[in-house]
Amino acid sequence: MLFHTWPFALFFTVLYAIYLAVKNTKLRLPLLLAASYFFYACFNPLYPILILYSSLVDYAVVTAMERWGRSRIWLLISIVNNLGLLSFFKYGTFITDNANVLLSWLGIPYIVQQPGILLPVGLSFYTFQSMTYTIEYYRGNLALSEAEGIEREKNFLTYATFVSFFPRLVAGPIERAKNLLPQLHRTPQIAPRDIADGLSLFVVGLFKKIALADYLALYVDKVYAAPEQFQSPALILATFLFCWQVYFDFSGYTDMARGLARLMGVRLILNFNNPYLATGLGDFWRRWHISLSSWFKDYVYIPLGGNRKGRFNTYRNMFLTMVISGLWHGAAWTFVLWGVVHALGRCLTRELETTSFYQQKVPRIIKQLLVFVFVTFAWIFFRAESTADAWLIVTRIFIGGAGNPYCPLLALGLIFVIWLYQFIYESRAKWILQLKPVRAAIVIFMIIYMAVFAGPSVKPFIYQQF
Amino acid sequence: MAQEISSNVDLDPPLARQATSDERLLSPGEWLIAGLVVAALFIFLPKLWPLLERFEPGPDYRLPYELGNDYWLYNRYCRWACSHYKALVVGDSVVWGHYVSKDSTLSHYFNELVGQEQFANLGVDGIHPIALEGLLRYYARDISGKTVLLHFNPLWISSLKHDLQTDKEFHFNHPRLVPQFLPQIPCYKASYSERISAIVQRYVAFLGWTAHLKQAYFDSRDLPGWTLEHPYANPLKAITLELPAADGFEQKRAIWDEKGAVKIDFQWVELETSLQWRSLRRSVELLKARSNTVFVLVGPFNEHMIGDESVETYQKIQAQVEHWLQQNNVAYYMPQALPSRLYIDASHPSSEGYAMLAKQILEIHSFNAKFTRRRGGDG
Secondary structure, X not given: OOOOOHHHHHHHHHHHHHHHHHOOOOOHHHHHHHHHHHHHHOOOOOHHHHHHHHHHHHHHHHHHHHHHOOOHHHHHHHHHHHHHHHHXXXXXXXXXXXXXXXXXXXXXXXOOOOOOOOOOOOHHHHHHHHHHHHHHHHHOOOOOEOOOOEOOOOOHHHHHHHHHOHHHOOOOOOOOHHHXXXXXXXXXXXXXXXXXXXXXXXXXXXXXXXXXHHHHHHHHHHHHHOHHHOOHHHHHHHHHHHHHHHHHHHHHHHHHHHHHHHHOOOOOOOOOOOHHHOOOHHHHHHHOOHHHHHHHHHHHHHHHOOOOOHHHHHHHHHHHHHHHHHHHHOOOHHHHHHHHHHHHHHHHHHHHHHOHHHHHHOOHHHHHHHHHXXXXXXXXXXXXXXXXXXXXXXXXXXXXXXOOOOOXXXXXXXXXXXXXXXXXXXXXXXXXXXXXXXXXXXXXXXXXXXXXXXOOOXXXXXXXXX | OOHHHHOOOOOOHHHHHOOOOOOOOOOHHHHHHHHHHHHHHHHHHHHHXXXXXXXXXXXXXXXXXXXXXXXXXXXXXXXXXXXXXXXXXXXXXXXXXXXOOHHHOHHHHHHHHHOOOOEEEOOOOOOOHHHXXXXXXXXXXXXXXXXXXXXXXXXXXXXXXXXXXXXOOOOOOOHHHOOOOOOOOOOOOOOHHHHHHHHHHHHOHHHHHHHHHHHHHOOOOOHHHHHHHOOXXXXXXXXXXXXXXXXXXXXXXXXXXXXXXXXXXXOOOOHHHOHHHHHHHHHHHHXXXXXXXXXXXXXXXXXXXXXXXXXXXXXXXXXXXXXXXXXXXXEEEOOOOOXXXXXXXXXXXXXXXXXXXXXXXXXXXXXXXXXXXXXXXXX
16 A cells, blocks of 8 residues: 555545544554554555564563663664564575575585565664664663653553554654654644645655656666667666656655654654755765665764774775665665765765865856766666666666667656756745745646646555665 | 764754755645645636537547547537437447448438437447446436437357456456446456546546546557657647547458358356346446436347357347346347348447348337337337
8 A cells, every 4th residue: 555546545534534533532542553554464464463573572672671771682682683584584585595606606506495585565664763762772862751751662552653653664764763752652733734734745745756756767667677778878868767766756755754744743854855966975865865874874884983983994884884775775786786886986075075175166066966977877786677787787878879768858857847946946046936826836736747647656666675 | 874974964853844845835825725726627627628629529420449448538428419419329339330430330320211310329349238337327427318229239248258257357348437346346356546546537527537638649648658659749739639530440341250250159147147237237227217218229149150059048048138128117129130241240230230220120119200118029
């Protein structure tokens, strides 16, 4: 049940009506939890068992820490359990595939059987979210309510709702316990402004998904399915389109998630902030999938030592963090390569970005263009079906002929309009976009465009598979 | 993701409240205005569209073959036909005239024989009784107080597959018109999203109109798919406001046995359990409830094609059909099979076959005066 489908519209309409009726009563949390589990069960009836298990373990771990002290063993149980789930469900096939390659290379006549299990939707997101709770409690940073001296969540129902809260269940944002749990505790105040903002977010997200991302996917999928059949212009344009597709798809999902939560009086954290207007790779990661970037910063980069132990270690930590982040995205070497490309790019440009030449002499638009070109190039590795395909695409981009790409002009036009919109938004001409008639016209355009022209989208979200 | 990279990431509530250009923040009042504008567009665009798009059906008009799934246009044509014609001929491709040109259809010969334009061809190619019920219920509400000749093609009960009763999924015609949830159609396995979308489209004319645009101007594709085929074309220019001609179907005229077809032992479905027959009955009841005078034409099926072993069952079914029609006081005509040479296949007559059929019906039921109210059984 995806946000952009009719069953979800029906589900949410019914749920919202009940939610508004019970939001001031004790039924609010049980309703949210039941709705979230039902939502998850719509993907697969067995999924709720997994999320319940994950929630139970982390809840028990923190309860144990409270009772018997913040011992590292409890934290380890939580981390091993969460990463174990991830490894089993997400990396099982990847690990066995590579083990078999290694065994064959070593001449050992043994084949490790593949687990043959599909990755449960949203697993990477909720295991990471659940881990923030145990890690923060272990560190003594949880402090859900300093005024009341509450250090951990006592009510399992609330905790299970925190882990499974359906707007963000499938693909984030990866919430922090500190932000979401207190909101679940409070009786939500839903003002007309929340409803207006929630609707705005949802409509923008829906437009990004069904009018843009799914449209661009048509061309991207065609080219990336058989890159050997396409020449340089088509491959460049398909990569350019994918760059926007993945942004529209993921940020569209996040907008819808934030919009739905907002309608229910819950504020989820910002996850995207015009990433393709970034002026450096560091800036890019401050704007792209912010909740994951900050997760890796807090729970991987800093524990590795961060930038506190000299230049070499800083680069090593940075590199490792990026590669692990790549692997988080998917169990394939293409994702690892994507992480490596970003790591190399970041390491190579980090010093440059701090120079006064780069900061003051290079025009902003040039910086944005350079970052955009680099990020677009890196997406090749993310999108390609295999590493062989990725190399083929990179090679053919440079020496692959110059045939007609047959890329829809409308798609390019729409991207240009969106880019221009974001560019104006970050410029001094922002006031134009804040005029009431302009804003209303944009919303009306989006709704009518979706209703008239968009295809019947049932494509899943790209990040849902991670 | 390094520390300095993310040092600006602030997860405190202010971040949650921060707005980016990704958010189009309208105030509640502005949403109200935008909502009203959108609602007005939803209501008025489909209503005003006919002022822009030329639609001049003319004599012997039938829905263009390419627009067979354009129910919004069917609805528009239906409204037009109801205001211009005395009688409406409703049914599947036999009525539409699958193998003949528009001036060789049943309705054409009716008009020719009565000497004036009285019969409108409201047939839809490939529509089976279950879909026809949906079509009449949701897109032909204008058929009220008229005389309607409703055709029943026994082909639709000639096997479990035709009756949509197989458990195995297969793609049949006009799925958006069939009941989406209840009664269940075993071979229909569409997703919930598709089913709900089909239901919503029945009640929101705007969505029917957008489907019309796709059918009429974008090769029955949505805009994204169309631009993939026409990457450098201007989609707005594709909306020419000119609908396809009514006679765009390639006609095949060979007689059934000349094409190498042989006799078939049809696996007739029991009438009591047939989904198609049940729908036809409901269509009759629906039309009657809308104050129409209903006349049912059963067949004529190409009995020359029925294998010896299934003839008896066919005759039994005919008798059951006749019995129900009589019991429910429905005028009907169940003609003898036409001569073998007048069939193109199991159910479609040739041009000459239509002429003969029209003559038979008019002779027996005095169509030229007023669509007969006599019982069909007396023919």
